[in-house]
Amino acid sequence: MSKRHESEASVFRIPPYYYIHVLDQTTNVTRIEIGPNTFVRKDNEQVLLGPEKMVVVPPRHYCVITNPVIRDECGVVQYDNLGQVKLAHAEDEIRLQQDPFPLYPGEFIKNKVSLLKVVPALTALRLLVNRDFTEDGVEKKAGDEMLFEGPGTYIPRKEVEILGEVKAAIIKPNCALTLRALRETVDRDGKARVAGEEWMVRRSGAYLPGVYEEIVSVVGAIVLTDKQAVNVCAQQTFTDSLGKLRKSGEEYLITIDQMETFIPDVYEKVVGIINITTLTNRQYCVVVNPVDAAGKPQLGARKLIKGEKSFFLQPGEILEDGVQDVFILGDNEGIVLRSQEAFTDESVTPSKQRQPGDKWMLQGPLEYIPPVEVEVLTQRQAIPLHENEGIYVRNIKTGQVRAVIGQTYMLGEDEELWEKSVPAIVKSLLSTDRDAAADRGDWINKSKINKQTGQSSGEDDGEWDPTRVVTIHVPHNAAVQVYDYKSKKSRVVFGPDLVMLGPDEQFTQLSLSAGKPKKANKIRTVALLLGPDFTSDLIIVETADHARLQLDISYNWHFLTSEDQKEAAKIFSVADFTGDLCKALASKIRGTVSSVSFDNFHKNSASIIHGSVFGDEPFMLFPQNNLKVTSVDIKSVEPVDQRTRDSLQKSVTLAIEITTQSQEAAAKREAERIEQEAKGRLERQRITDEALAEKERKQLIFLQAESAAVESTGQAKAEAASRAEAAKIEAEAAVEGAKLKAQAMKIETDAELERMKFAREADLHYTMEQNRMEVEKNKDMAAIETEKFKAMVEALGSETLQAIASGPQNQQVRLLQSLGLKSTLITDGRTPINLLNTAAGLLGNFDAQSS
Template identity: 45%
Template sequence: MGAESLLTVGIRKGLGAKAQFCMAIKPLPVVKANQAIRLRATIDHTSSEGLKRVAGDEWQYPGPLTYKPTPEAEIVKIIDAVILTGGEALHLSAKRELIDSRGVKREVQEEWLVREEGAYLPGAYEQLVGVIQPVRLISTVGLHLKALHSCTDALGRKRAAGDEWLVTVQDTDSYVPEIGEEVVSHVTKTVLQKGQYCVVKNPVDNNGRPQYGKLELLKGITSFFLHPGEIIDDGIKSQYVLGEDEALVLEALEHFTDDSVTGGKVRRPGDRWMIRGPKSYIPPTQVKEMSQGNHQVIRKAIPLGENEGIYIRNLQTGEVKVIMGPKSYLLNEHEKLWEKELDPLVVSILKKGGGVGEGDIRKLAYFEQSIDAEYMGDKPRDKTRAVRYRCPHNTAVQVYEYQRKAARVVFGPDMAILGPHEDFNVLSLSAGKPKVENALKTICLMLGPDYITDILEVETADHARLKIKIAFNNHFEFERGNGDSAIFSVPDFIGFACREVGSRIRAVVSRVKFDEFHRHSMHLLKAGVFGYNPDGSVKERLVFEANKLVITNVDIQAIEPVDSTMRSSLLKSVQMAIEIATQSVQRTAGQNAACKEQEAKGLLERQKLANEQENEKARTILHELRASASAVESCGQATAEAQAQAERLLIEGHSAIEAARLKAEAEDILCGTDLNNTQMAQESELNYVREQNELEIDKTKQLADIEVEKFSEMVEALGADAIMEMANAGPKFQAELLSSLGLEMTLFTDGSSPINLFNVADGLVAQPQKSEMA
């Protein structure tokens, strides 16, 4: 290899080493303010500060500085300071045992907070967990906290594990929980308006600890926070506002002194009393409000109309009574409404107006007038209301009282009202045709007069079986107040009467043949039912002594054979009899019609002649009236035209006069308007000139006052000595002086009498001299 090639190789080697050297050179780390450089020892050594470092140890230097690296330590990283603003806290954790910036020894994994505002550089073994933002507290929101372990809270109070407390804006504006504190919830302030109150269970004492089992009454207007452990019992309530007809029943739960009574009154447990309106009342914690059973605490007076009532039970004596209107009744503290139970059948009877049964029973229509409005619709019956029934006219209702074991009878038209221990006597009557037992259930007994209808099956002596539809009138005869309960002695008086009458009719019919019965049926039935008098005549009535029922008449409505053959034969004979009677009636009617027709024709001819005569008379009168009408018409037309012409001329004259008068009034109004306008214009001009003159006078006067004031102020400003000098000086000097002061030589006051300022100045100067001489 030549010399040139060796030189080239050497240059190339030198350039490569220089490049490697340049790549190994690095700039020195610069640590700014609020920064720190963290280092780690790579080998055991003693630092320049004389501290022994073990491989793996970490430390840091805060800025500002320029760090010069050493081979014994390596740079881990540059740390920025954490900036804490107002209220924020820095959450730190210890990686190993250390002493923090405040000189407090920390254990491994121990956590703490740094609350100082400004920049904070975490130490080499301090781990940054996070920045905790403060909880801002306002006047209506508090903070419910709980201690997870024994600690000192952010306000410097010692807390045991499990303690709970409340922090409000009165304690601090913002709060950052300490390590070991837990935010349970945000508590909203409870506000009580005017007239509201609440009962707080377990109220806290002065140390903030709940007093379990105690109650505290708070009344509005107020606001408060519920501390941990406190509970509002049954929510916020409004005070009881009692009207004149309202009251509140209270019962004492414990021994206390009632301050709501004038002078105070001692209440013992179990005492019950009533607060009557009008007033507003807030019950203390020692009492409870008593309801009426329908969840209503306030008792209202119950208005009762005529024939209205309520059942009341006394809780002390157990007595049940009925209170009747018209009035309003307020239950006292030892009374409550009592519910009277009724048999479902009685309730059904009352809803139907007094009776229930099949729809074709005639008597049911009579009960509809007695349906009470209380039982209309589907609403349930108010059991506390007095049971009442409007007895129809000429009826009777029996009411039985179980305590006295006695019955009373109410006669209609009247209102039957049940007492607490009374009930209606329900009658089971026969109904229908033929009669069926227990077909009609009723509490109302019809006293009559009435009639009963029944269908009987009888057999004659010649074994003809017949169906007879009979009706018999009935009524009850008795004296009110004297054995009137006897009418209820027979529960089914209809069935009893039908059976008795039917047996008598069957006995009579069985002794006669069909033909005889067919010809004398009515007489036979009355004789069989009523019997005979001693003189042989038929009686007119049948009396049942058991229940005072009287039957006065028996009528046959229909007779029908049971056998179909006999029924058809009887029907044919009846039809033939009807045809014969019909033909006889028709022929008689035809003869009578012919006679009446002849009579009518004669009357008609006579009436025609009379009408023609009257017609001729009327025609004569008509011609006379037409002539008179023509004359009146011609005369009336001329008279009407003359009157119309006269009225036209009169109206035209009146119109001309009225037009002239209106024109004159218009001219008068125009002239008056012009005169008023001229007068107003002159007055306005005169006022303008007067006001202008007054303004000129005021202006002149004000200018004169200004000049006088100006002169006076200038004289005062010059002083007596200056004026004296002016007086002693020559005229030229005086003129220059006055000119410099802005004054003219001559001042005219009124335009004719000049004033010489020199003389004025001499006078001003001379006057003090005279005074001095004097």
């Protein structure tokens, strides 16, 4: 049925806890009908709603009703003069657990039935007041915020709105909570806070911030140790946790002596962690800007701290050059010092007054810690020198340079090592690792070659020590010239000897021609070889008939030496003696050869050249440098003209070809003979090998036939034997199986008989033992009853029994009951007894006891 038809029905059955809304169309008033009821609709009435189930609010639930009805103090619904319920329009009413209730016309549920919010411990609800109200005598204004702290169940109010949930912060040990006030409030310790103020909560546990409190951060404690401290800066003037007033911008140190753990306050900033500075008994340090006992830094001052000691650097203090080791000077060590200010030096005996700028040196053995007034310039060690070693020493006051040779020498406070300037060519010539050409006195200008090719220099200048005295070992049969620029004198040293240069001395360099033909400046050397030696050269001469020839000539020479320095200096007077020698002799040879014909020169070249060089003398002497030429050797003579060279070559080639052809023919005949002999030996060997192969093949065929026969016979025998053996094994296995099966059945039968025998014996023994124990039990019980009755009778005595027997009937009965007798008969022997009644009585008692 449609809703329209339902509303037009005449009879409405309203179940319990249901209701309907009925509109009286005459008065236009809507009323409510509540079940259980049977409602008969009139013609002027209309059912607007229902039947609808009443609203049920179970325990710990609530709902919000909009436009609630107005009730009086007793909870009775108020109606107007027309009979319409009065509503609080635009109002909300929160209803908690109660009996099911209907919704009056105009009421509706704003929020459905919901569970009340349970606020656990360490949690609170943040609430906002929407309208003014008074709670527990406290007036709440619209816009205020408040907290509902758990544990508890929050009952909603229409004047309050839930903003959110606030959870407590857990403050762990060695931690603190930084809070900020959002507006003027009172914290949980009862202290007034202004807006923006920050403070810390240090106690461990849970802390629930107030309604106007904000958690800024959780600050962890810094654990202080014996080796670490904290450098703290105050951001504004306040009193710290130690009760000390700190000024804004002040820096201070917190150590373990003050507290074990440090939590920086809101007005404190941790600048850094300061590690302890530890000095051993062999260390010291200088502290710049030290802090005095009052905690004030002494700017510009310096403080010396000697080990053994451990300390923390205060804020503003710095270590000058860090932790330094004590100067421990040995016998061959010294230290150069300079005074920076006037002070009394007590490191020497007697003490001495030092002025600013004074320099002095202390020599070991000693231990020295420089005061703050002293600057350590350098530490020196004695330089041990062999008798063939030396150093250049310069006095920085006078500028004088001298060479110290062959002793252990320590520089004074006014002395320094002087670097002697030596040309790069001389360094290379004096180097011990130069190539083989340099060992002969040759030198190649590597820097020039590298510059041309774009490569870097391969010389290692780091191996050259310019402060060492320059030395050269003059080889045997060689000479070196040394020139002193200060005295303007030179000296020549002949080998073998050692030359050591003074501060103002330099070697005379020689630049000699080399190669074929000779080229200038190819050999650089400082040691001149005296010979005898030879020099080779290529020269071109022209004969009288204009034949141009190239001669390869070698000259033997040596120098004439003398002990006189003036005569000895002559050998160095010509810088390029090889070039001059070759040029002079080549000109003589050309002049002589130009006057003879080619044929004559070809036949008598040695005598012609020897005569042109020496003439009638056995040698030739150059007086300028005492160079003596003793012989001339002609290595080769080659025509320069190509046609002449081709003709000579052709004739030589023809002779060689004739000789070669004859040798080839002889070799060919010998090779053919050897080949024929080899072929004969090869054929004989082939025939022999074929005969042996046929013999072996025959033996192989015989063995194959014999093997096939053996194989066919052996297979048949093996199959028959295997079948017989298999049948025998099967029969033996069947017999053995039958035997084992019979044995197994016998064992099983014996075991079953044995088991049954043991079982019967056990049952018989159990029954006999049980009967025996039952008999013993009955005997014991009878003996116990007998002893009991006897003891009771003896306890009562014969007089008591006699008195009871002569007493009334009821006493006798009680006596018997006390003795535990169920039935008894007591008589004196003279009075007759009606046994029939007695038996009936006994039977009656038995029945009663049985029941």
